[in-house]
Every structure is written in structure tokens, then in C-alpha cells.
Amino acid sequence: MKSGRYIGVMSGTSLDGIDVVLAAIDENMVAQQASYCHPIPPDIRRDILAICQGQALTLSQLGQLDTRLGKLFADAVLTLMKQQGLSAEEITAIGCHGQTVWHEPESEAPNTLQIGDNNQLVAATGVTVVGDFRRRDMALGGQGAPLVPAFHQALLMHPVERRMVLNIGGIANLSLLIPGMPVRGYDTGPGNMLMDAWIWRQRALPYDKDGEWAREGTVILPLLQQMLTDPWFARPAPKSTGREYFNLGWIEQQLSHFPGVAPQDVQATLAELTATTIAEQVLLSGGCERLMVCGGGSRNPLVMARLAAQLAGTEVCSTDEAGLCGDDMEGLAFAWLAYRTLSGLAGNLPAVTGAREESVLGAIFPANYPPRGH
Numbered sequence: 001m002k003s004g005r006y007i008g009v010m011s012g013t014s015l016d017g018i019d020v021v022l023a024a025i026d027e028n029m030v031a032q033q034a035s036y037c038h039p040i041p042p043d044i045r046r047d048i049l050a051i052c053q054g055q056a057l058t059l060s061q062l063g064q065l066d067t068r069l070g071k072l073f074a075d076a077v078l079t080l081m082k083q084q085g086l087s088a089e090e091i092t093a094i095g096c097h098g099q100t101v102w103h104e105p106e107s108e109a110p111n112t113l114q115i116g117d118n119n120q121l122v123a124a125t126g127v128t129v130v131g132d133f134r135r136r137d138m139a140l141g142g143q144g145a146p147l148v149p150a151f152h153q154a155l156l157m158h159p160v161e162r163r164m165v166l167n168i169g170g171i172a173n174l175s176l177l178i179p180g181m182p183v184r185g186y187d188t189g190p191g192n193m194l195m196d197a198w199i200w201r202q203r204a205l206p207y208d209k210d211g212e213w214a215r216e217g218t219v220i221l222p223l224l225q226q227m228l229t230d231p232w233f234a235r236p237a238p239k240s241t242g243r244e245y246f247n248l249g250w251i252e253q254q255l256s257h258f259p260g261v262a263p264q265d266v267q268a269t270l271a272e273l274t275a276t277t278i279a280e281q282v283l284l285s286g287g288c289e290r291l292m293v294c295g296g297g298s299r300n301p302l303v304m305a306r307l308a309a310q311l312a313g314t315e316v317c318s319t320d321e322a323g324l325c326g327d328d329m330e331g332l333a334f335a336w337l338a339y340r341t342l343s344g345l346a347g348n349l350p351a352v353t354g355a356r357e358e359s360v361l362g363a364i365f366p367a368n369y370p371p372r373g374h
């Protein structure tokens, strides 16, 4: 096994920053040691959003963005290494998720694209990088997402308590940790993404802090009901989604039948949509005793309160209460997935993604050849 110090790098769908997490990992333990969130410059954020929303880009623009993101991931990692006084020799590997710019698991030729050149990262840091985690699973007929349920299982499975782990990022995803059953998991739909898109459009704010603006509004029930009839919500698992489906265009299309509604009422309705689609899936999946929430949405008290209200009898808490910082969860997961890959262990769960079989995931970009320790 390739035990050692790992760094996980996660740039999620919210584009709120690059999360970098340092952890000591071995067969029995993932010990978080430090973390850092690196800002994303506005021009890079704008270009990523443009691709995600289907705007045509030249190959030159795409190539340049790939390089700039690779360098940005390297800056993020080097900042954390400097803060911690670590040299390249002290780190076994970096697990880098990359930036998802397109995810189309149901098309004729299923594809998912995470950019940010890993060669830039290895060249700048001198540390072996593992990247491109999703496409092997897709090549095996899977969705390529979500991948974190295996990590949630490793860290948070309880012998008797029925638990679910919920990540509320741009998209929300649920892991079902039910004793005696194979772990399952899938995306439930929008997490913060629609709320973020709407407040950005209306008030030029990146997100609705503590759900304060949504609280000024009232849920428009007919609009909520119409949103809930979107066929994506009724689709059975395995399923995953992204910005190419749930975006500002989706909101505008929903609003076309509701002219003149107050913007704060739309914000309230979007917050309720997030809570309702999650709660429905928790209940449809048989319910649980404890729902452990991570991701930025766990800090939105309105969404948390609406979840608790719709899930009476379930203890809704944040993973922070279990000693696992919710902001670092995905970064930790990709550090752990890099450890799995270098140890020759599978990273995907076919029961989650729908892949034909388990597989070692990712591509290795070695700092040295032969890799250190061989």
C-alpha cells in the first residue's frame, strides 16, 4: 500500500475556490492535517462558466484555459506546501479532480471532461499527480459520478445506524450508508447552483449568504410544483448531472409561465426546490436515522431548516459534528482516491455509478521514473 501524505485538489461546480487538503492516509485512516482555499481569478471563472453553458470556444481558447487552470492548481498546492513547510519529497502524491466543464453521461457517446493540465501541476510541484478519475468508470458503462460514496463509506459507515451523507455543492449528491446493504449514491439535482445563478443575475452577489434574501420572499407553490415535474427528478439511479442541465437557462424557462413574479420569491422557491428534491430522495430511498451534510450548502441555515422540517424523525446534522470538516470532504476524497490508485485498489462502486465492474481509476503523472519508493 502507498501510505503517506497526500494532497487532494477539488475545484467544484460552484467555482467558489479551489479546495486543497493535506492528509495522512493509510489502510485504516485518513487524517486531515491542513487545508486551504485558493481564489479563482474572475477571468478564468468567466471562461469556465462560458464553456459549461455551451458557449462555443475555439480550440486555442480551450487549450489556453487548460494550461491556465493547471498552473492555478499548481499555485494552490504550492501555497499549501509553503504554509505547511513541506517539500515535494514529503508528499506521496496529489489527487487532482480537475474542473468539470462538461458532463454528459446519457448521450450516444457518454463523456465527461475535467480540465486543468496535470502536467503543469507535476512540473511545478515535483510531486506525482493522479488525475482524470471519472472516465474509466464511464468507459465501463458508468456515470463517472458520484465518486465520493466509496469515501463516505470508508469514513462514515456505522455498524447499526442507518446513515446518509449529503453533499450540497453546486449539485447535491447523496450516499446511502445502510448497514447490511451495498452502498448506493446518486446526484439529487441542484444544490446551490440555481440559487447562486439567480442571486448573481438579480443582485450581482455570488451567493445568498445564510439564505437571507430567500427569507425575504415567499415560496411560489405552483412554480415549485412545475419545477418538480422536470423529468430529470423522476429518473431512477444511477444518475448524475451538472451545470449543462441545471443553469440560469433552466430557471428562465421555468419562469416563462410565471411573468412578473418577485425575484426574492423565486429565490425562496429555488431554496425550497433544493430542500424538497433532496428530502424526497432520502424518503424514497427508505429514510435514515442520521443525515450528515457537507459542502457549502450545509452553511445555509434556511436549506438546513427546510430539510429538517421535511425529514421529521431524522437527525439532520453537519459532518463537522462528526469531526469531518464539510468544506474539505471532497478534497479529502480525491486525496484518498489517489491513494487507492497508487495502491492498485478500485475507486468506483458499480452499485453507485452503474459501471460493469470495479476499477482502479485515473491516470498517473509520475514526478520521477521509476516512481519514488519502487
Ligand SMILES: Nc1ncnc2c1ncn2[C@@H]1O[C@H](COP(=O)(O)OP(=O)(O)OP(=O)(O)O)[C@@H](O)[C@H]1O
Binding pocket: 011, 012, 013, 014, 015, 016, 167, 168, 169, 170, 171, 172, 191, 192, 196, 206, 207, 208, 209, 210, 211, 294, 295, 296, 297, 299, 300, 301, 330
Ligand atoms: N453561509 C452560506 N450561506 C448560504 N450558502 C452558502 C454559505 N456558505 C457557502 N454557501 C454555498 O456553498 C457554495 C459552495 O459550495 P461548495 O464549495 O461545496 O461547492 P462545490 O464544491 O463547488 O460544488 P460541487 O460539490 O457541486 O462540486 C457557495 O457557492 C454557496 O452557494
Ligand SMILES: CC(=O)N[C@H]1[C@@H]2OC[C@@H](O2)[C@@H](O)[C@@H]1O[C@H](C)C(=O)O
Binding pocket: 012, 013, 100, 103, 112, 144, 145, 146, 147, 148, 149, 169, 170, 171, 172, 173, 187, 240, 241, 242, 330
Ligand atoms: C461530473 C462532476 O464533476 N460531478 C460532481 C458534481 O459535484 C457534485 C456532484 O456533481 C457529483 O456528482 C460530482 O462530484 C463529487 C465530488 C463526486 O463525484 O462524488
